Amino acid sequence: MTGVIDSYIPVAIFFIVALITPPVMMFIVHQLSPRSKAERKLTTYECGSVPIGEARIQFNVEYYLYAIAFVLFDVEVLFLYPWAMVYINHGITAIATVEMFLFIVVVLMGYLYLWKKEALKWVK
Amino acid sequence: MMSIVEFLFNPWVRGILGLALIGIIFFSAVITVWLERKFGADIQSRIGPNRVGGRFGLLQLIADAIKLFTKEDLIPAKADKLLFVMAPIVILGSAFMMIVAIPFGAIVIGDNSYPIAATEFDISVLYLEAVSALSVLGIFMAAYGSNNKYSMLAAFRNIARMIGYEVPLGISIIGIAVMVQSLNIVEIAQAQSPLWFIFVQPIGFAVFFISILADMGRLPFDQNEAEEELVAGWGTEYTGMRWGLGLFAEYIHMILGSCLMVLLYFGGWNLPKFITDIYVIGMFAPIYWFIAKVVVVVMTIIMIRWALPRFRIDQVVDLGWKVLFPLSVLNLLWAVALGLFFGA
Numbered sequence: 001m002t003g004v005i006d007s008y009i010p011v012a013i014f015f016i017v018a019l020i021t022p023p024v025m026m027f028i029v030h031q032l033s034p035r036s037k038a039e040r041k042l043t044t045y046e047c048g049s050v051p052i053g054e055a056r057i058q059f060n061v062e063y064y065l066y067a068i069a070f071v072l073f074d075v076e077v078l079f080l081y082p083w084a085m086v087y088i089n090h091g092i093t094a095i096a097t098v099e100m101f102l103f104i105v106v107v108l109m110g111y112l113y114l115w116k117k118e119a120l121k122w123v124k
Numbered sequence: 125m126m127s128i129v130e131f132l133f134n135p136w137v138r139g140i141l142g143l144a145l146i147g148i149i150f151f152s153a154v155i156t157v158w159l160e161r162k163f164g165a166d167i168q169s170r171i172g173p174n175r176v177g178g179r180f181g182l183l184q185l186i187a188d189a190i191k192l193f194t195k196e197d198l199i200p201a202k203a204d205k206l207l208f209v210m211a212p213i214v215i216l217g218s219a220f221m222m223i224v225a226i227p228f229g230a231i232v233i234g235d236n237s238y239p240i241a242a243t244e245f246d247i248s249v250l251y252l253e254a255v256s257a258l259s260v261l262g263i264f265m266a267a268y269g270s271n272n273k274y275s276m277l278a279a280f281r282n283i284a285r286m287i288g289y290e291v292p293l294g295i296s297i298i299g300i301a302v303m304v305q306s307l308n309i310v311e312i313a314q315a316q317s318p319l320w321f322i323f324v325q326p327i328g329f330a331v332f333f334i335s336i337l338a339d340m341g342r343l344p345f346d347q348n349e350a351e352e353e354l355v356a357g358w359g360t361e362y363t364g365m366r367w368g369l370g371l372f373a374e375y376i377h378m379i380l381g382s383c384l385m386v387l388l389y390f391g392g393w394n395l396p397k398f399i400t401d402i403y404v405i406g407m408f409a410p411i412y413w414f415i416a417k418v419v420v421v422v423m424t425i426i427m428i429r430w431a432l433p434r435f436r437i438d439q440v441v442d443l444g445w446k447v448l449f450p451l452s453v454l455n456l457l458w459a460v461a462l463g464l465f466f467g468a
Contacts, residue, residue, distance in 0.1 A: 004245070004246075006135040007135060007243050007244065007245040008243070008245065009135035009136060009139050009243070010135060010138055010139030010142050010224050010242040010243035011139075011221070011224050011225075011243060012139075013136075013139035013140060013142075013143070013242075014139070014142070014143070014146070014220055014221055014223065014224040014242065015217070015221065017143060017146065017220065018213070018216065018217035018220035018221060019213065019217065021216065021220070022212055022213045022216055022369055023213075025365055025369065026197065026365060026366065028193060029192075029193055029194075029195075029197055029364060029365045029366075030197065032193050032194050033193070033194050033195055033196045033197060033364065034194075034196050035196060036196070039201075041198065042198065042199075042200050042201040043200065043201065043202075044200050044202050044203075044270070044271060044272050044361065045200075045272060045274075045355065045360055045361060046272070046273065051202075051273075054271065055271045055272050055273045055275070055276045056268065056271060056276070057276070059280065063280070063284070066284065066287065067283075067287060070287040070288075070290070070291065073291045073449075074290060074291055074294065077291055077294035077295055077298065078294075080295070080298050080456075081250060081298060081301065081307065084298050084301040084302045084305075085301065085305060085306070085307070087302075087460075087463075088305060088463055088464070089305070093464070097460065097464065100460070104453065104456075104457075108453065111449070115445075115446070120441070120442075120445040120446065121438075121441075121442075122284070122437060122438035122441045122442070
């Protein structure tokens, strides 16, 4: 009934609305809300005391390792999506299934390796 | 008759009419806020909102809205202004972009069913997963922008949690895609006409349910807010409506996540033919059926919030990687076996 690109026109419309709505609401708020000036109230909240140092700290490098593990597995998930669409009724069922099993076995071996190396642990 | 249908299915008309869905979902998010307060109060033997608008505090919503609109908007001096202002837009945008692809029931006329969605396309499930994950980015922007230690802690925890639960969520959705041979959410809903997928893939449902709870940031997985430890998590520096936008985005996420759960596992809007054949009532019955299921799921999620304590972050991460991931792979193998048995 409609083309592929046509079905994304509503997505574009919603995207524009999503961009516009918060500024419009904030504009209304600025018209209604009171304003007052004071230096103190613009300080960062830290349980009432004067903030010590910056919040933008250097984080532990293990956190980075953990994120890389996520990227690996998420890409693996993405590879499975096209496979899930075609493995039946396209004449390649046997080979596609075997290949997918090999793929999952390899991924699971990587997963076990990560587990063994304690890369999935939050605090060492 | 045909021309009306064709007119309504024009993508421009559909997109603009679909904007009404944003309003409806926004309104139901407001109602859910009230429902959560009242229902939570009931569970804990409290009274809950009862001052504004009669015994049930029905006008509490309006009072809250007025309060949010009239609060002063503060941006801390040390904040990164651009990130601070953009963050609620990204969080709310992620919720709005989800609305576009979700069908909220369907109107059934004879053998044709017309889903009530702003659009439908081939990869809508993948699209929904991608767009809903964008809210993490918004939460990190909010935390980094507000330059607050509590916010940063919340954002780090939030990202660690999302990282752990995106993968099981994705794999459990593949389990469904394997059965239906489609990523179109309308086709997935219609494929469950006799049998709901929760009965076919109970493990997959368990994984999906826990992962989507974590995805929505609902208790026991609300480490991004964790009022008792992190003040208000990512929203510590936010005031008034800017915080309110984030709050509504969270509730919209919860409603849309429940819709997704109903569409993927609880049979969507499908009703037996003898019901949809009833004149006029049958036409709209699928919508009511769908909404009823969504309400049940939302109530369950609210009940879970008031019944379970919050997990520690290391427990959350362990549960995601060491329990849900293997279970989701197991479910995938089960789905493939079923697919080969029935499909080939």
